[in-house]
Structures are given as structure tokens and as C-alpha cells.
Amino acid sequence: MEKKYTVEQLNNFSRQELVTLFLSQQEQLVKMNENIDSLIEQIRIANQQRFGRHTEKLSEIPGQLSFFNEAEQLSETTDEFAEPDQDDILPQKP
Numbered sequence: 207m208e209k210k211y212t213v214e215q216l217n218n219f220s221r222q223e224l225v226t227l228f229l230s231q232q233e234q235l236v237k238m239n240e241n242i243d244s245l246i247e248q249i250r251i252a253n254q255q256r257f258g259r260h261t262e263k264l265s266e267i268p269g270q271l272s273f274f275n276e277a278e279q280l281s282e283t284t285d286e287f288a289e290p291d292q293d294d295i296l297p298q299k300p
Contacts, residue, residue, distance in 0.1 A: 208230075208231075208234075211227075
């Protein structure tokens with residue numbers, strides 16, 4: 207923490223001392239803003255990792271029933287439910 211100056215002390219400073227003091231305060235302000243921006247980014251990344259979307263590595267857990275992939279599994283394993291061809295639906299003309 208920098209030293210706090212009173213109004214009387216600042217009134218007694220020369221112009222050059224006030225300019226030097228102002229420039230040092232300005233540099234400190236820029237550094238503090240950079241630190242705040244860095245902290246905000248770190249918080250954003252931490253929140254994204256904690257509350258963001260997570261991808262599942264396993265599509266299903268062995269031994270657990272799967273209600274949502276049942277139609278896909280049936281269509282992949284059997285042709286029983288495949289769409290019929292047009293020749294199967296319409297009779298052929300003799």
C-alpha cells in the first residue's frame with residue numbers, strides 16, 4: 207500500500223512531484239486492471255470446467271437398461287423393421 211497524503215501535503219508538492227505521483231498511480235491502476243481481467247478470466251474458466259457441458263465417455267453402462275438407444279440397436283441388428291421396397295408394396299403387373 208502506498209502512503210496516503212493529506213490535502214496540505216499535496217498542496218505543498220511541486221508540479222514535478224505531482225506529475226511523478228500521478229504517473230506512478232496511473233501505472234498501478236493499469237497493473238491492477240490487468241490483474242482483475244486475469245482473475246475474471248480464471249473465474250470464467252473455473253466456472254466453465256465446473257458447471258459447463260461434460261461429454262460422456264461411455265455411451266452406456268454395462269448391466270444398465272438403455273431405453274433411449276433401443277430403436278437404434280434394433281435397426282442396426284435386424285432388417286425385420288427395415289422399410290419395404292416399392293416392389294414389395296405394389297404388386298407386379300403380369
